[in-house]
Amino acid sequence: MLDLGKYAVAVYASWAIALGLVVLLVLITLRQSAKAKLDLDAAEARKAARHG
Amino acid sequence: MTETHRTKQAEDRWNWLWEWANPVKFMSLSGKILPWVMGLCALTLLPGLIWGFFFTPEAVNFGSSVKIIYVHVPTAMLAINIWVMMLVASLIWLVRRHHVSALAAKAAALIGLTMTVAALFTGAIWGEPMWGTYWAWDPRLTSFLILFLFYLGYMALWGAIDDPDTAADLTSVLCLVGSVFALLSRYAVNFWNQGLHQGASLSLDKQENVSDVYWQPLVLAIVGFSLLFVTLLLLRTRTEVRRRRTHALETRERMADA
Numbered sequence: 001m002l003d004l005g006k007y008a009v010a011v012y013a014s015w016a017i018a019l020g021l022v023v024l025l026v027l028i029t030l031r032q033s034a035k036a037k038l039d040l041d042a043a044e045a046r047k048a049a050r051h052g
Numbered sequence: 053m054t055e056t057h058r059t060k061q062a063e064d065r066w067n068w069l070w071e072w073a074n075p076v077k078f079m080s081l082s083g084k085i086l087p088w089v090m091g092l093c094a095l096t097l098l099p100g101l102i103w104g105f106f107f108t109p110e111a112v113n114f115g116s117s118v119k120i121i122y123v124h125v126p127t128a129m130l131a132i133n134i135w136v137m138m139l140v141a142s143l144i145w146l147v148r149r150h151h152v153s154a155l156a157a158k159a160a161a162l163i164g165l166t167m168t169v170a171a172l173f174t175g176a177i178w179g180e181p182m183w184g185t186y187w188a189w190d191p192r193l194t195s196f197l198i199l200f201l202f203y204l205g206y207m208a209l210w211g212a213i214d215d216p217d218t219a220a221d222l223t224s225v226l227c228l229v230g231s232v233f234a235l236l237s238r239y240a241v242n243f244w245n246q247g248l249h250q251g252a253s254l255s256l257d258k259q260e261n262v263s264d265v266y267w268q269p270l271v272l273a274i275v276g277f278s279l280l281f282v283t284l285l286l287l288r289t290r291t292e293v294r295r296r297r298t299h300a301l302e303t304r305e306r307m308a309d310a
Contacts, residue, residue, distance in 0.1 A: 002105075002106065002116075004115075004116035004119070005110070005115055005116055006115065006181075007114075007115050007116045007117040007181060008116070010117055010120065010177050010178060010180065010181055011116055011117060011119050011120055013177050014120045014123055014124065014173070014174040014177045014178065015105065015119075015120075015123055017170065017173045017174065017177070018123035018124075018127055018170040018173070018174050019123070021166050021169060021170045022166070022170070022280070024166075025162065025163065025166045025284065026284070028162070029162075029284050029287050029288055029291075030287070032288070032291050033287050033288075033290065033291045036291040036292075036294040036295050036298070037294060039294070039295075039298045040294045040295075040297055040298045040301075043297075043298045043301040043302060043305075044301065046301075046305065047301055047304075047305075050305075050308070
């Protein structure tokens with residue numbers, strides 16, 4: 001653990017919020033990407049089934 | 053197509069860009085470059101942040117709070133630059149009607165919103181010990197808050213309109229209007245001198261720059277954050293293209309069933 005003196009709370013809070021938001025954004029992006037891919041695959045499969 | 057038209061098209065120096073407008077080509081090209089961008093992002097972002105957090109000394113006037121710049125400056129720069137990217141994509145949509153560019157602008161909005169929130173919070177946390185307050189109605193802070201509201205409004209507008217082309221038209225116009233505040237966020241410090249916020253941390257004018265010991269890891273972190281943006285933008289635009297295709301297939305299914 002670094003000794004950040006009297007600014008420790010400010011530094012840790014800033015990093016935690018910024019990196020937390022970025023991680024959350026990455027997770028949302030990956031989840032939406034996976035869902036969109038699954039939905040499209042299902043729609044393409046239905047289309048293929050209709051057209052034999 | 054006439055011979056002259058075909059020749060003009062072949063000579064268009066922006067052909068490399070317009071190739072991305074074809075959804076099939078976009079998916080193919082973006083799929084190929086994504087792993088490379090992700091790799092470069094990991095190679096720059098992680099070392100930049102580790103260097104900035106663990107291996108930079110305390111500053112004379114700011115103590116260890118100087119380490120906040122490694123998350124504040126890149127997120128603030130991206131918050132503004134992402135809006136500018138959305139502006140360019142929106143203009144391409146309005147002028148050339150390329151769907152991928154409208155979808156890229158839509159895909160970028162959540163990234164820009166996240167960066168704006170991160171910049172506002174990290175700035176407020178840094179401001180309290182330095183200025184004695186978390187918030188002041190300073191020109192740059194205020195224009196940044198308005199930029200945050202524009203991001204929210206932009207995303208809400210996309211969600212509120214069913215027809216994708218109409219949504220793309222209206223959000224593009226909103227993006228043009230919001231660009232005033234994106235530019236103000238960047239240049240407000242230069243216009244009004246009474247604000248609390250200091251000038252640019254990085255500048256071509258060497259006298260304004262932070263010293264090299266802080267500047268070098270900061271540049272690395274900025275490059276890393278920018279590559280993170282490109283990675284997320286490609287991923288999110290691919291998601292939007294897939295959603296559009298799914299929507300088209302489902303519409304056709306419903307019409308066939310009717």
